[in-house]
Amino acid sequence: KNQVEQSPQSLIILEGKNCTLQCNYTVSPFSNLRWYKQDTGRGPVSLTIMTFSENTKSNGRYTATLDADTKQSSLHITASQLSDSASYICVVSAYSGAGSYQLTFGKGTKLSVIP
Amino acid sequence: DGGITQSPKYLFRKEGQNVTLSCEQNLNHDAMYWYRQDPGQGLRLIYYSQIVNDFQKGDIAEGYSVSREKKESFPLTVTSAQKNPTAFYLCASSIFWGLGVDEQFFGPGTRLTVL
Numbered sequence: 439k440n441q442v443e444q445s446p447q448s449l450i451i452l453e454g455k456n457c458t459l460q461c462n463y464t465v466s467p468f469s470n471l472r473w474y475k476q477d478t479g480r481g482p483v484s485l486t487i488m489t490f491s492e493n494t495k496s497n498g499r500y501t502a503t504l505d506a507d508t509k510q511s512s513l514h515i516t517a518s519q520l521s522d523s524a525s526y527i528c529v530v531s532a533y534s535g536a537g538s539y540q541l542t543f544g545k546g547t548k549l550s551v552i553p
Numbered sequence: 554d555g556g557i558t559q560s561p562k563y564l565f566r567k568e569g570q571n572v573t574l575s576c577e578q579n580l581n582h583d584a585m586y587w588y589r590q591d592p593g594q595g596l597r598l599i600y601y602s603q604i605v606n607d608f609q610k611g612d613i614a615e616g617y618s619v620s621r622e623k624k625e626s627f628p629l630t631v632t633s634a635q636k637n638p639t640a641f642y643l644c645a646s647s648i649f650w651g652l653g654v655d656e657q658f659f660g661p662g663t664r665l666t667v668l
Contacts, residue, residue, distance in 0.1 A: 442595070470654050481557075481643050481659030482596075489654060527595070531654075539655070543595035 440465040442530050442544035450550045455518055459547045461511040461528035469531040469539055473502050473513050476525045476546065485513070485526075518551045525549070556580040557660035559644050564665045566631075566638070574629045574663045576644035584649075585627040586657065589613060590641040599642075602627055631665065639667045 442463045451457050463471070470489045474482035486495045486502040488511070495502050499516045515522055525546040534540040556579040566572045578585065584603045588596040598611030602621040616635025621627055627646075631638045644660040 474659075479641075479662070479664070481645075481661050483659070484656055487654060487656060541598070541657075543597075545593060545595045 440530070440532055440540070440542040442528055442542050444526075444528050444544040444547050446547060447545070448548040448550070450552060451518055453518060453520055453551050453553050457515050457518060457549065459513045459515075459526050459528075459549070461513070461544060463509050463511070463528070463530045463542070465509075465530040465532045465542055467533050468506060468509075469533050471502075471504055471511050472529040472531070473500070473511075474527040474529060476527055478524070482527055515549075518549075520551050520553065523549060523551045557644060557646055557658055559642075559660040559663050561663060562661065564663055566665065566667050568667055569633045571630055571632050572665065574631065574642055574644075574665070576627045576629065576660060577625055578627075578644075578646045578658075578660075579625060580646055580648070580658065581624070582646035582648050582658075583624070584647045584655070585621070586645040586647070587611075587617070587619065587627070587629045588643045588645065590643060590662075596643065599629065638665055640665060 445460045472487045473485040476482040485500050488504045501514045504511045525548045527546045528544040530542050531539050558577050560575045586601040587599040597613050600619045602608035618630045642663045645657045647655040647657040649655040
């Protein structure tokens with residue numbers, strides 16, 4: 439069964455500090471991995487999409503890494519801001535045959551940035 | 554939230570009533586999706602449609618129905634057969650980049666509460 443596990447479940451950091459969120463997956467055959475940011479009561483917004491051959495991808499202060507061998511990904515946030523307070527969701531895509539792909543969603547990490 | 558709109562933002566329903574959630578997109582995307590989000594859980598796929606007049610059941614389709622008469626619209630009906638309908642409902646559409654990679658854009662969501 440395809441699974442995506444995220445840690446920690448929640449995290450509180452001071453404004454200006456860095457943090458790293460983790461994502462472990464058991465999805466096969468792997469196609470790509472995405473990170474989304476979801477503000478409370480809003481729809482998720484895509485941060486990065488990484489394919490098998492990509493190890494690192496950045497989007498402003500967000501940097502995602504992917505280790506396809508160990509099936510792990512991380513999302514690093516640099517110089518956090520109050521607006522970074524949100525849930526961060528890891529999503530893994532797997533090929534399910536006949537040209538179709540299936541997404542498996544993690545439960546998310548809830549990040550709170552405090553002044 | 555891109556070019557995807559959902560209405561209403563909040564919806565209250567009495568037990569035994571059917572309700573329809575609206576989802577419209579102006580991104581010219583072929584594929585559209587409905588997800589359900591519950592506290593502490595990952596998004597779960599209800600239904601998806603890859604082309605007009607065609608749709609497929611997701612992981613939790615029981616008690617829900619959809620239609621796809623126009624490319625821009627993918628309404629979801631929550632029927633009285635859905636035992637626990639109170640949740641946050643998210644609509645998404647996607648564009649394929651090729652090689653199994655697609656990017657999903659989410660709407661702002663509808664929070665349904667059964668009284």
